[in-house]
Amino acid sequence: MSVATTDPAPPAPAAPSALGEVAIDVEGLSKSFGGRVVVNDLSMRVMRGQIYGFLGPNGSGKTTTIRMLCGLLTPDSGTGTCLGYDILTQAREIRRYVGYMTQRFSLYQDLSVRENLEFVARLYGVPHPEQAAQAELERLGLKGRGHQLAGELSGGWKQRLALGACILPGPELLLLDEPTAGVDPKARREFWAQIHELAAGGLTVLVSTHYMDEAERCHEIAYIAYGHLLAQGTVQQVIAQSGLSTWTVDTVGLTGREAGLAVAGLSRVLTENVGVDMVAPFGTSLHISGRDAEALEAAIAPYRTDPRYVWRKEAPTLEDVFIDLMSRSRDEMR
């Protein structure tokens, strides 16, 4: 990426956007569509300059929350501010300083790359829109494709262009709704490098994603399921808060299909035990997790003497934690 990383970017203590200040601060946001609660009593706080990951299964209310933050949806209840502006009454101001990248590509497919950027620059009142668009083209590495219709770009380039269009007006907060869905690993890595550079420059980024590796690239994360915010904090905090204990089982002296069968057999018997909340196979090893550490140890005790297996107590992964949170909240919903 051509974003200058060498730029020391002296932290100007300009009052409204100084680091350490709150960028998003919302309390008790709720939204329902046709009687179905999509977001329920959601409160969150994002500091300026932070990369905040927003995780959760499909239909958990991530997009709805993001839309409420930038004034595209009016919350049924709740209050809050975004960049110091009231999300209920100052949507117009918020729009000026927020770059929102939609889940679906929403630039004009029948406009060229350059025309799209110029359109955005003009709408935001960027001085010298033509030059600004040209500069953005060069920064995006799309210089030779300025004349190409946006609809003809590949998925990765579309994503890059969409992000470029969000950044062009110089926002203070980026809201990115599943920006890397359907993008190849290399483009994803470049994307995240860019996000980190932007955040280093003081931009606040809220990004929703499905990918666990992406969650681990965020400064802080929030996990939302069925409209409820279930956990938030740094990755380490979220894992520690989960209270989950995890064991990993490897097979000894078995290879290939035999090892697979042994793991599958163990998985079947363990699942039925009280104290075992989650069993997940990873190749020829098994992740076994439980909320009650003692009950889990009691459950696995009979199998720990089996010479075919090697047992190891480990920290749960973020995925273990999320799946547990999800199944727990589903149980509570019932």
Added chain:
Amino acid sequence: MSERHLDPGRGGGRDSGAGRGAGVAGFFARVRAMMVKEFIQLMRDRVTFATMIMIPLLQLILFGFAINTTPRNLPTAVFSHENTDLSRAVLAALKNTAFFSYVREVHSADEAEHLIRSGEVLFFVEIPAGFERDVRRGDKPQILVAADATDPIGSANALAALAGVINTALAHDRFVDAPGENAFQIVQHRRYNPAGTSQLNIVPGLLGTILTMTMLIFTALSVTREIERGTMESLLAMPIHPVEIMLGKILPYVSVGILQAFLIVAAGMLLFGVPLEGSVLLLVAATLLFIVVNLSIGYTFSTLAQNQLQAVQMSFMFFLPSILLSGFMFPFSGMPLWARVLGEGLPLTHYLRMVRGVMLKGATFPDLQVDAAALVALMLVAMTVAVARFRQTLD
């Protein structure tokens, strides 16, 4: 470049940023941005653009050349029971009018009946026996005229002409005796269109209907298209006001409408000799106003419809009564009161009065001000509804 994105002092720039895009300059900048975008999209959609140019020309040529509500050369049969000077004079007079292509003589009522039923002739004139004698005696004999009235407009004009022709023949060609007062009573007055040519009336009418149809549909699609393509979500997240979106979407089509109007008027004058009696400026002003009214109404439909199909259907719901009740198809004054009230609510009604007035009668502004005011009122209503209905959120 990078400084712009990475400068953490961007917050410091907020002060200048807050001023950015504010005020009147910002308003025009955003409307312009929207216009440029719409214009590029319009030009890039070749098929649509070609359609917009072809529709007026095709319609004009089809209507102008093919459709004539005062048909000529209508096939006519004559059954004459006598061969006298008078009957020959009537036949000669018929032959002399352009309405009747040739006069075919038949020798029985049945034969004539058959011809008219099969559609071979549209008119059948029967001159009774003793016609000349009765006329000379002043007995006012009856001439039977049967017309194929399945097309009432076409036959009515010819029928009216027929009566006149016969009266004239009786009066002037031969006879001393006055054929009676009523013979001269059928007098056709065709002011502004003495020849009764339909084109004179149809060209201004077409100008109105074509503008209604194209302008309505193009803006009716504009908002729903953005919603269907998913671009509306981005647009709404940007700092632009609904009024700015509306103006930015309407204005590019004004130039298209003007282009269409120019094509229609030019073709009408060159091909059909339609006069332009009044002021060109007045015609342009009235047309501009009418274009904006239709664009506003189309845009209103666009904010009401859920998708493009609904928007098109709404446009047609509006377009059909416009054609039927505006005076384009049928005379306005001949309609019942409720239909006239409805018609007054349609922009086409007012525009037709204005454009026919300016082009054919040389009307001036004082003649048109009531209709102009009505158009302005309709435009304001449509724009208000559109802005009120435009959803600034996705709720």
